[in-house]
Amino acid sequence: MAKAAEAPSGTRDLFADEVRRRKAAFDRLAQVFEHYGFDPLETPAFERLETFAGKLGDEAAALIFKILKRGVHEASGEADLALRYDHTVPFVRVIGTHGGKLPTPYKRYTIGPVWRADRPARGRFREFVQCDIDTAGASSILADAEILFAINEGLEALGIEDFQFQLNSRQALYGLLEAYEIPADHGGRVLGTLDKLDKASPDAVAAELADRGVSSAIAESLVADVLAADTDRVRARLDTTEQGKAGIAQVDDLLRMADDLPAGRARFNPRMVRGLDYYTGAIFEVEAPGYPGSIASGGRYDGLVAQLGGPDMPACGGSIGVERILAIQESGHQQHRGLDVALTVLGAQDEIMRLASQLRRRGLRTGIYLGSSGKLAKQLKWANEQHARWVVLYGPQEQSEGEVTVRDMESGEQIRIAIGEVAEQMSRRIEQP
Amino acid sequence: MAKAAEAPSGTRDLFADEVRRRKAAFDRLAQVFEHYGFDPLETPAFERLETFAGKLGDEAAALIFKILKRGVHEASGEADLALRYDHTVPFVRVIGTHGGKLPTPYKRYTIGPVWRADRPARGRFREFVQCDIDTAGASSILADAEILFAINEGLEALGIEDFQFQLNSRQALYGLLEAYEIPADHGGRVLGTLDKLDKASPDAVAAELADRGVSSAIAESLVADVLAADTDRVRARLDTTEQGKAGIAQVDDLLRMADDLPAGRARFNPRMVRGLDYYTGAIFEVEAPGYPGSIASGGRYDGLVAQLGGPDMPACGGSIGVERILAIQESGHQQHRGLDVALTVLGAQDEIMRLASQLRRRGLRTGIYLGSSGKLAKQLKWANEQHARWVVLYGPQEQSEGEVTVRDMESGEQIRIAIGEVAEQMSRRIEQP
Numbered sequence: 001m002a003k004a005a006e007a008p009s010g011t012r013d014l015f016a017d018e019v020r021r022r023k024a025a026f027d028r029l030a031q032v033f034e035h036y037g038f039d040p041l042e043t044p045a046f047e048r049l050e051t052f053a054g055k056l057g058d059e060a061a062a063l064i065f066k067i068l069k070r071g072v073h074e075a076s077g078e079a080d081l082a083l084r085y086d087h088t089v090p091f092v093r094v095i096g097t098h099g100g101k102l103p104t105p106y107k108r109y110t111i112g113p114v115w116r117a118d119r120p121a122r123g124r125f126r127e128f129v130q131c132d133i134d135t136a137g138a139s140s141i142l143a144d145a146e147i148l149f150a151i152n153e154g155l156e157a158l159g160i161e162d163f164q165f166q167l168n169s170r171q172a173l174y175g176l177l178e179a180y181e182i183p184a185d186h187g188g189r190v191l192g193t194l195d196k197l198d199k200a201s202p203d204a205v206a207a208e209l210a211d212r213g214v215s216s217a218i219a220e221s222l223v224a225d226v227l228a229a230d231t232d233r234v235r236a237r238l239d240t241t242e243q244g245k246a247g248i249a250q251v252d253d254l255l256r257m258a259d260d261l262p263a264g265r266a267r268f269n270p271r272m273v274r275g276l277d278y279y280t281g282a283i284f285e286v287e288a289p290g291y292p293g294s295i296a297s298g299g300r301y302d303g304l305v306a307q308l309g310g311p312d313m314p315a316c317g318g319s320i321g322v323e324r325i326l327a328i329q330e331s332g333h334q335q336h337r338g339l340d341v342a343l344t345v346l347g348a349q350d351e352i353m354r355l356a357s358q359l360r361r362r363g364l365r366t367g368i369y370l371g372s373s374g375k376l377a378k379q380l381k382w383a384n385e386q387h388a389r390w391v392v393l394y395g396p397q398e399q400s401e402g403e404v405t406v407r408d409m410e411s412g413e414q415i416r417i418a419i420g421e422v423a424e425q426m427s428r429r430i431e432q433p
Numbered sequence: 434m435a436k437a438a439e440a441p442s443g444t445r446d447l448f449a450d451e452v453r454r455r456k457a458a459f460d461r462l463a464q465v466f467e468h469y470g471f472d473p474l475e476t477p478a479f480e481r482l483e484t485f486a487g488k489l490g491d492e493a494a495a496l497i498f499k500i501l502k503r504g505v506h507e508a509s510g511e512a513d514l515a516l517r518y519d520h521t522v523p524f525v526r527v528i529g530t531h532g533g534k535l536p537t538p539y540k541r542y543t544i545g546p547v548w549r550a551d552r553p554a555r556g557r558f559r560e561f562v563q564c565d566i567d568t569a570g571a572s573s574i575l576a577d578a579e580i581l582f583a584i585n586e587g588l589e590a591l592g593i594e595d596f597q598f599q600l601n602s603r604q605a606l607y608g609l610l611e612a613y614e615i616p617a618d619h620g621g622r623v624l625g626t627l628d629k630l631d632k633a634s635p636d637a638v639a640a641e642l643a644d645r646g647v648s649s650a651i652a653e654s655l656v657a658d659v660l661a662a663d664t665d666r667v668r669a670r671l672d673t674t675e676q677g678k679a680g681i682a683q684v685d686d687l688l689r690m691a692d693d694l695p696a697g698r699a700r701f702n703p704r705m706v707r708g709l710d711y712y713t714g715a716i717f718e719v720e721a722p723g724y725p726g727s728i729a730s731g732g733r734y735d736g737l738v739a740q741l742g743g744p745d746m747p748a749c750g751g752s753i754g755v756e757r758i759l760a761i762q763e764s765g766h767q768q769h770r771g772l773d774v775a776l777t778v779l780g781a782q783d784e785i786m787r788l789a790s791q792l793r794r795r796g797l798r799t800g801i802y803l804g805s806s807g808k809l810a811k812q813l814k815w816a817n818e819q820h821a822r823w824v825v826l827y828g829p830q831e832q833s834e835g836e837v838t839v840r841d842m843e844s845g846e847q848i849r850i851a852i853g854e855v856a857e858q859m860s861r862r863i864e865q866p
Contacts, residue, residue: 011477011479034770041452042446043446065500067501117503145786146801339470360465
């Protein structure tokens with residue numbers, strides 16, 4: 001009985017200030033993506049269970065919320081639907097469903113909740129918003145650049161001033177392996193080890209590489225390549241293979257196009273790998289002081305649409321970690337949206353209601369005292385709790401004179417206004433406080 | 434395999450124009466409710482299954498989407514969570530969870546999806562948006578009036594010009610039964626029969642009343658009361674009981690306050706019952722020509738919060754049938770959001786990308802040709818498909834002269850602009866077309 005009164009584990013009730021703050025952030029992001037020519041797409045909260053089958057790794061699949069069959073099939077205990085785990089699988093499903101009717105290339109953004117049965121923890125929820133942009137059907141580096149620029153402007157729109165794109169390319173990484181003649185079937189694990197250089201010492205990483213069958217001379221050289229303060233050393237290495245050349249060309253194209261961005265906004269990071277296997281071309285991660293981990297990431301994933309059951313088409317995309325950003329910003333953005341005008345009720349209900357309508361139609365956030373107390377002190381206490389900017393009093397004396405008393409709740413000052421002019425005068429005061 | 438590529442039965446993928454149109458409608462409604470001092474509330478997509486237990490009738494309970502337990506408990510085939518069926522049960526649960534921390538009275542609005550495993554049909558979906566406003570903790574008729582006015586302004590904000598509130602009161606209905614000495618335990622069924630007068634003939638309804646144990650003289654008089662063109666007859670009847678007097682007083686309070694609304698916007702309809710049992714005071718339904726059924730409804734439900742497990746507090750609310758309204762309006766509101774500017778790519782990628790950034794930062798929806806064709810004709814075809822207003826050409830000749838050619842896609846006219854001035858000039862043209 002007690003539990004029935006709680007929100008489910010790992011979920012939140014979002015109240016006024018938080019809903020408004022989140023909506024404002026999502027709206028700003030949507031506007032940026034619209035300017036970039038991305039189209040909004042909304043898919044259902046759930047997909048057929050088979051849509052996810054084999055499309056996520058085992059670890060992810062275990063976190064899917066499954067929906068029981070309905071009606072007479074409920075007793076079977078079987079599931080046929082699943083809450084969406086991310087926006088990528090539904091995006092690819094949509095390309096499969098609507099393919100020919102979609103524009104080419106298809107550029108879409110989605111800002112909406114996903115659900116994961118993760119172990120709840122501080123700041124980790126089972127329902128959280130993901131913000132994705134993707135372009136399917138374009139192999140041009142301009143498509144990669146658009147994603148990067150849109151993410152850049154999205155982060156600026158969220159008020160983040162200081163951040164940096166780490167750029168790399170999967171081809172550059174494979175080119176590097178090729179330059180050292182590391183066999184392709186070792187490649188994934190070797191890159192996974194290199195990815196640890198942010199946390200582990202160069203020696204530890206070199207040792208792990210040696211464990212993976214890389215000679216210790218090569219392991220040390222490889223680590224030194226990607227850690228060198230300037231990138232000339234690794235560039236020279238990449239220049240020895242076709243893959244390496246292609247990869248560094250992608251990175252340089254992006255760096256050149258990003259030349260107009262604030263100095264240092266983007267840099268080539270030869271040891272940035274990105275965990276997910278499916279990337280095939282340019283990749284990026286965004287870091288910002290004061291934010292743990294990366295606040296945005298993305299890249300090109302040319303094989304994934306076909307692999308997830310869609311047509312064979314190139315694609316690239318990016319994602320902003322908007323929940324993480326909002327959580328960090330939370331403390332700094334506390335602001336109540338109070339009432340512009342609070343109307344006390346000392347008789348004359350009909351006139352009060354009429355006055356409220358007039359104020360509301362002029363866009364003033366207006367509250368009426370709905371309690372049962374006829375005492376002014378109690379009504380003023382309510383107005384205070386509502387963070388009201390002005391309070392309107394309309395007692396017997398005001399009524400007999402066809403006026404209202406308006407109290408400025410900041411200064412305590414009171415003025416009399418003819419009742420027919422209240423709405424106009426108050427809306428002027430709101431515009432020019 | 435084929436099915437995996439389809440959206441689940443009864444759900445939709447919402448594409449650009451529809452997402453934008455829906456968002457605009459929801460934003461307009463939210464703004465109205467904000468002006469009325471309602472606060473937004475967002476609850477999780479799912480609640481604990483026990484939160485719904487015994488709170489919905491059997492018919493509704495059968496339509497709940499249940500979520501399977503996770504991890505090792507999945508094999509049990511048991512569910513522990515359920516997608517929200519409406520916004521009322523979560524609203525009451527929130528009052529139970531956060532009670533003391535909420536303002537008094539608590540006025541909230543919610544515009545968000547609910548899920549029902551209804552048999553899919555044309556215009557009936559398993560995922561659809563409900564738009565609710567409710568006030569808990571106020572018994573004043575001003576709270577009822579606020580709901581009514583907010584719904585009125587919400588419908589106007591949706592562009593509905595001609596609609597009418599049917600007003601009644603549960604007390605008036607019970608008073609009417611009392612005046613005819615119809616026993617209280619018959620009351621519900623008698624009112625249910627009266628409610629059929631919109632579809633069935635007076636004789637058929639009188640006959641059904643007689644079946645329910647009402648004498649045929651009383652049945653005929655009762656039907657004549659509520660069908661009479663003017664309401665004096667039923668008012669005289671209501672005046673004979675305390676309940677009836679209280680009920681008609683509520684209706685008259687609301688009618689008087691609604692006096693400022695367009696003529697005929699609200700009327701007393703003594704045979705309007707509202708299907709749901711839980712209403713206890715004033716009730717309303719809104720009808721509009723061209724829209725089947727009612728497009729909004731609501732009323733006072735003082736017992737429900739306690740009945741659903743919350744504290745004992747008065748409450749009233751209303752709901753706008755926004756999906757129904759949007760579905761009817763759909764045909765009339767077709768509009769593509771095309772590109773403001775389409776940039777062709779005839780070499781000089783970096784300059785094009787830079788130009789795109791400048792245009793986008795000025796708020797112009799800007800697309801870059803991302804395809805592989807170097808042919809202008811093909812690129813212009815793409816710009817056309819994108820409903821582009823202007824196309825920018827930047828070929829070798831333009832490059833050598835530091836200019837771009839801008840083509841007006843409506844008139845076909847072409848002008849040359851210095852590349853440094855394109856963003857400013859184009860944004861001026863957009864503002865003053």
